[in-house]
Amino acid sequence: MLVVMQAQATEDQVRAVCQKIESLGYRAHSMPGAQRTAIGITGNKSEVESGTLEEMPGVQEVIRVTKPYKLVSRDTKPDNTIIKFPAAHANGSPVTIGGPALAIVAGPCAIENRDQAFAVAERVHRAGAQFFRGGAYKPRTSPYSFQGLGEEGLRIMADIRQQFGMKIITEAIDHESLDLVEEYADMIQIGARNMQNFSLLKRAGRARKPVLLKRGMSATLEEFLMAAEYIMSEGNYNVALCERGVRTFADHTRNTLDLSVVPAVQRLSHLPILVDPSHGTGKRNKVTPLSRAAVAVGADGLMVEVHNQPDQAMSDGPQSLFPDQFDTLMEQVRQIAAVVGRTVPAIGVSEPVAASK
Numbered sequence: 001m002l003v004v005m006q007a008q009a010t011e012d013q014v015r016a017v018c019q020k021i022e023s024l025g026y027r028a029h030s031m032p033g034a035q036r037t038a039i040g041i042t043g044n045k046s047e048v049e050s051g052t053l054e055e056m057p058g059v060q061e062v063i064r065v066t067k068p069y070k071l072v073s074r075d076t077k078p079d080n081t082i083i084k085f086p087a088a089h090a091n092g093s094p095v096t097i098g099g100p101a102l103a104i105v106a107g108p109c110a111i112e113n114r115d116q117a118f119a120v121a122e123r124v125h126r127a128g129a130q131f132f133r134g135g136a137y138k139p140r141t142s143p144y145s146f147q148g149l150g151e152e153g154l155r156i157m158a159d160i161r162q163q164f165g166m167k168i169i170t171e172a173i174d175h176e177s178l179d180l181v182e183e184y185a186d187m188i189q190i191g192a193r194n195m196q197n198f199s200l201l202k203r204a205g206r207a208r209k210p211v212l213l214k215r216g217m218s219a220t221l222e223e224f225l226m227a228a229e230y231i232m233s234e235g236n237y238n239v240a241l242c243e244r245g246v247r248t249f250a251d252h253t254r255n256t257l258d259l260s261v262v263p264a265v266q267r268l269s270h271l272p273i274l275v276d277p278s279h280g281t282g283k284r285n286k287v288t289p290l291s292r293a294a295v296a297v298g299a300d301g302l303m304v305e306v307h308n309q310p311d312q313a314m315s316d317g318p319q320s321l322f323p324d325q326f327d328t329l330m331e332q333v334r335q336i337a338a339v340v341g342r343t344v345p346a347i348g349v350s351e352p353v354a355a356s357k
Ligand code: PEP
Pocket: 109, 135, 139, 190, 191, 192, 193, 214, 244, 279
């Protein structure tokens, strides 16, 4: 159920409706919009008796949401969600995901050591990335492959934020790592392999940091949106989606990047969606063309793997761009962004925290 408030409803009226919903034993999710506030109701096993709510001051209507996903739906919130990250220092501008500026996330697959991470960070920052990615906890197919540096990797990333002012995005693979990622990072990544780890999704929903949810490798659009619904149902409304390719019979690429999911998501949901052409193709030579396509199709940003020495990378070397290639990607993406009415941050826009002192 969804309670749509009148455009002129006061905050007190919204609060009273939320309290009423909670007193009935349900959960209320207040979603302010440009025109009016909507309040999503979850936790109901059967239909909520709408009569009492309908009669409350400030309520315009109470509607049944027939789709399985409620909080992620545009019916609940017609305006796009814009996730805002505080500026690195008082004079800096806030970084967003979902607004007119494309969110550019770049960095190595895994944080391998301090020198490698800083070398990549320096280059992607200079090229205009506002977000630095890198795994400290790696979900690897083989237990014998590099599993990540753990907390040491998180510390290195926190130092990178301090040095370059970029926001940090890194994956949590279980409850234990999520506690630490929440502490160190600016955004918590839930990987493809965990898209339907419902207990982890609920834990992410109770986190105080935004979540980047990657599409499972065989997830339908509905399963993808329902995974986001799990996170939002726990009260965390700062969720961005990420298309990273699905498994098909095609074997010329690692996965098949499903760019059609971008407009499909945008039609149904207010959540921003990024595209990861690195895992989406698994091949370095396809990352730049598909980055151009992702921006053209209307993605809210890109997640790209970059390594200073891809041939020696401990994971995903073949799909990692050389820093010079990332520079070219950014130049090309900048031109395409202008055509679709988006902007790309100027070179080195995120300001070092250290420099502000
Ligand atoms: C990653 O981004 O490093 C990663 C492991 O991606 P995915 O979960 O999409 O495979």
